Amino acid sequence: MEGSIASRARLPRATQMAVATLDTNSRMRRPPREHMQPSSPFHQLVVTLATRKWFLLAVALLGGILAGLAGLTRPVLFEATTQVIIDAPSTGNPGGTALVQDSLDSSIDDHLTMLSSQAHLRRVLVALRKAQDADAAGKNGVSAVPPAAGSFVSNLLNRIWSQDKPAAGSPEAAEAADAAELKTLRNGMRVGQELRSRVITIGFTDASPARAALIANTFAQVYIEDLVQKRRASDQHELESLVAGLPQVQKDLVEATDRLETYRLTHGAVDQGAANNAANETAELGRQIFLSKANLSASESRLSHIEDLRKAGAPVSAIAEEIGSPVLTDLMARQPAAANGDPGSAITLEMEQAIAHIAAEANVYRAQVAALEDRKRVLDAAVADTASQLSGLRALEPQVAIVTQHYNELLGRQQDLIRRIAAPSPGVAVLSTAWPPSNPKTLSPIFLIPPGMIVFGLMGAVFVLIRNNFNQTLRSEAEAEAELGIPCIGLLPKVSGLHARQLRHLVLGQQNSPFSRAATSLLVTAAPTQGRGQPPHIILVTSSIQDEGKTELAWSLALAATRLGGKVLFLDLDRKDVRLTNEFRGEFSTVKAHNSFGDYVSERCTLQDAITRMPEIGIDLMAAPAPSDDLLTLLSTVDKSQFTDELLSVYDVVIMNGPLGLGGPETRLLKRWADAVLFAVRWDRTRRSIARGVLESLRGGGSVAVPVGSVLTQVNLKRHGGYRVGDNADLLLAKV
Incomplete structure (x- = not known):
C-alpha cells in the first residue's frame, strides 16, 4: 500500500525528486545590498520626526495643557x-x-x-x-x-516636613520667619x-x-x-565738632590781633605816603648822582685830552678846537691881521683861562657828587628803617586776616549747619507715589500655552531623536540586509488580532490586499520554480525568539501556495507558538490525525496517518512532535532524505514551521531538510544582536548551501512608509 512502512523501506527513490538546491533562486542567493542612508542629516531628521508626528503632537498638547494649568494655579500678581x-x-x-x-x-x-x-x-x-x-x-x-509666597507643592512639603522645623516662639523660628519675609x-x-x-x-x-x-x-x-x-x-556731629573748635580759633584771633597792635605801638605808625616819598626821593637822588658823575667824567676827559695835546706839541688851533671857547676861536681868527699887538700871548692867556674854567667845572661836579652821595646815604638809612617797620607790620597783618577769615567761615558754617539740622535735605x-495697580503683571494662562507646547514639543523631539539613535531594531529591508548579511526578500504587513479564518480571508479572499500580495510575493521569491510540472519545494520558516510573527508567516506562505494549484503540507515543528495552528485545525480540519511528526519519523505510523486534512483551504497539516519526543534526537538519528523524498513525492510545497533559533540546534539540523530558509524578523522589535547571533549559528549548520533570506514581519505600513526608505512597503501601499 502506498505510504506504508514496508513500501517506504523497499521502494527506490524517483530520480526526478532528488533536488537538493535551487540555483535558479537568484534573489535568495544575491549579495546583500548596501544600507541606504538618507540624502542628508537634515532629511534624516525630518523623516525621523515625521514618523513620530502624532507622538510629538500629543506631547506638545500635553505641554500646553500643563502650562495652562500651571498658569491657572499661579496667583495673579x-x-x-x-x-x-x-x-x-x-x-x-x-x-x-x-x-x-x-x-x-x-x-x-x-x-x-x-x-x-x-x-x-x-x-x-x-x-x-x-x-x-x-x-x-x-x-x-x-x-x-x-x-x-510658594507653590502648592512647596506648601505641601513644608507641612509634611514641619516636624523638622524649630518650635514656634524660639529664636530659630523667629530667624527663619525673618529670612522668609526678607x-x-x-x-x-x-x-x-x-x-x-x-x-x-x-x-x-x-x-x-x-x-x-x-x-x-x-x-x-x-x-x-x-x-x-x-x-x-x-x-x-559736624556742628558739635565745630562748636568745640570755635574757642581755640577765637583765642588765636585775639593773640594775632594783640601782636599786631603791640607792634604798631612799639614801632610807631608808619605812613605809607612818607614811605613812598622817601622812595621817590631816593630814586631822584640816584638820578642826580648819575648825571653829576656823567658830567664829572666828561670834564675830566676833556682836561686829560687837552693836556695830552699840549704835551704832544699840537697846534694851537687843535687845542682851541678841543677847548671849544668862542673867545679863543675869535682870537684865532684875528691873529693873521694883527700887526703891532701880541696876539700869541692873548691866545695863550685865553687858553689857560679856558682850561682853568674846565677844571673848575670838574671840581664843582666832584663836590656835587659827594654831597649827593652823602644825602643818599642818609636817605637809605631812613628808607631801611621804614622798610623794616613795614615788613614787620605786613607780616602780622595777614596772620590776623587769615585767622579772622577762618573764624568768620566757622561762624557761617555753624549757621548753615543749624539751618540744615532744622530742615535736613x-x-x-x-x-x-505708588497707587494700587488695576492691571495684573502676570500673563494670562492662555499666553503660557504656546511656550509650553513649544518646550514640550522640543523635549519630545529630543527624546525621539535620542531613542532613534539608540534604537537597535530593524526597520527596513536595506537595513536588515546590511546588518544581518543575508538578502531580505520582502515584508509582511501587520494585522491586529489575527486569527485563522481572518488570515485565510486576507490571503485567499482579498487577493489584491497588501497582505495577500506580500505573502504571494514572498512565496514566489522563496520558491520561484514552484508550479505544476516543476520540482517540489521545502521552505523552512524560523525566527530568533518568540512573538516575531513566524507562525503567521508560515501559514501565510502555505495559504499562498494553494493558489499555485499544487498540494501543500504545513509541517508544524514549533511546540510553543500553537495558538494559530490550533485555530486552523479546529476551524478547517475534517478528520484530525492522532499521530505527529515524531511518530512519522520514528516509523510508528505512515505518512497518511500523521496528516490532518483541511480540504476547505487545501492544506494538509502534520502536527508537532509530542512533548515526550525529543526533536533534536529525532532529527539527528533519522535519515532526512528518506523522509524528504517521500514528502516531496506527495506534496508540491512543504512549509516547515520550525522551532526558535535560540531554542537549540534543531534549526540547524532542519536546514538540511529545506530548499530555502526564511528567517522572520519582527519589524521595529527584534534586536540586531540577537538576530545576528542566531544567523551565525544557523550558517554553521552543515556544508549544504541552502539559501537563507530574511523577512520583516508585522510591519506597520503607514509608519514604515513614513521612513521614506523606498522598499516593498511603497509597492504594497499603492492601490491595485
Missing part, C-alpha cells in the same frame, strides 16, 4: 511703582560737564546699591511690621507684611534707573494691589527717612 528723583549736582565749574555727569552716575549707583541692600530690606520689614501692628487692632485691612521682599522688589535720567523707579509685586502699593511707598519713605536721619546725624525726593 500686581506691580506698584513709586519714583524718586535725585537732586542735580552743582555745576560751579563751567568746563566740568563730564565730571558732573560722572558724579551723577556714581551717585545713582550708590542709591541703587543702598536701596537693594540687606540692611534697607530689614528696615523696610521693621516699618511694615510697625504698620501692621498699628492696623491690627480691630481692622480688617490688608496685611502690610507680604505672606511668604526673601519675599527681595523677590518682589525691583529697583532700576529710568534710562539716563535722575529718576529711580522702585517697584514691588504682590498678589494684593493695595499691599504692593503700600510696600513700594514704604520702600521709598524708609529710604528717604534713613537718609534724613543720616544727614542730620552727620550735620549734628536727603538729596532725594519722591517724584510720584
